[in-house]
Amino acid sequence: MVGLRNGTKLHLEENLMTELKDDAFLPMLEDLGEKGRIFLSSNPIQCDSWLALSLNVPKYLQRLQGVNCRSYGGRSEFYMLGNSAVQHLPERVFGNMTFDDIIISETSLVSVDPMALLSSKNRLKILIISNSTLEEFPFQVIPQMTNLTILEITDSPLKSLPALRSSSLEIVRLSHNRIGRLLPGWFMPKLRKLDISNNPIPEIPRGLLEGFRNLTSFDASHCNLGPTLSNGSLVFHSKDLSNVSLRFNGIVRLEPGAIAGLTRNTLVDLSGNNITRLTEDTFRPMLQFLSQQKSGIIISLSQFHGCLLFLTMDLHVVDQDYGSAT
Secondary structure: OOOOOOOOEEEOOOOOOOOOOHHHHHHHHHHHOOOOEEEOOOOOOOHHHHHHHHHHOHHHHHHEEOOOEEEEOOEEEEEEEOOOOOOEEOOOOOOOOOOOEEEEEOOOOOEEOHHHHHOOOOOOOEEEEEOOOOOOOOHHHHHHOOOOOEEEEEOOOOOOOOOOEOOOOOEEEOOOOOOOOOOOOOEOOOOOEEEOOOOOOOOOOOOOOOOOOOOOEEEOOOOOOOOEEOOOOEEOOOOOOOEEEOOOOOOOEEOOOOEEOOOOOOEEEOOOOOOOOOOHHHHHHHHHHHHHHOOOEEEEOOOOOOOEEEEOOOOOOEOOOOOOEO
16 A cells, blocks of 8 residues: 555554554655554464564554554563454464453454464463353363463353363452353462352352461352252351342242351341342341450341341341341
8 A cells, every 4th residue: 555645544454464563554644744653453363473573563552453463561462352253362373472451342252273372371360251152261271270260251252161270360250251160179279359240050060168267358240059058058267258149039938047157347238139038047147256356247138128237246137037147
């Protein structure tokens, strides 16, 4: 393409370009001048091609818009937003490049080759895929990602989820997918936040939370855990647990011992369920715990006219009919 002038805006969005060749783009960048721009969003441009070009001509970086890779402050990031062309990340999509962050959102991405992630296994810290059409994900590579601290796969048609095991993960968000089953055998000793909300999950396997010794927040709201939350469903093992959300699960009844391992600062939110009776055999153990800890737990039950039930060391009996404490 020739004849471009200083200040020209060249729009090449939503094409099928896979690489930026020096002999094609360098002359155009020279002609565009300081105020010119080339817009390249929604092209399946391979990341290694973009980085190769940027290293060769760093003074032209500001003239390229919507390309998928960037480096700053010693940190390397792959970023893809609003790209409807890329459906797969194949094995060699990143060439020889490695990344600290991979962030993909609002795309047509369906699958990711395991090797595309393993090329950054010793470096990757943040992996986010959201609002995409992801149907499968290579969870088997997670144990090898030794520096990965944040994993978010949300708002996708993802259905299958194996037991997750990681020595480094601290935050896992898997909300708004179509996950219909959890398998036992999870182990993430550094995990602080787990969000599995808005999935059609019918039950929590016994022992699922056993390996989460540093958990502070657990969100399983808007799942299908009702009508009965069985004994041993949620047994926590973290002294730092602060939030447990079980909102809108169709829960009618909690068996004794359904929720255990609460701490002196835990907030348990059961609002939006169908609980009509706070039975003594279920809630007395919580009260006994509170009297030992000289502190309190708030259990929010919105169906009781939006009230908050404060259970403190001075409260010993739960009114089984009205959900008030005496």
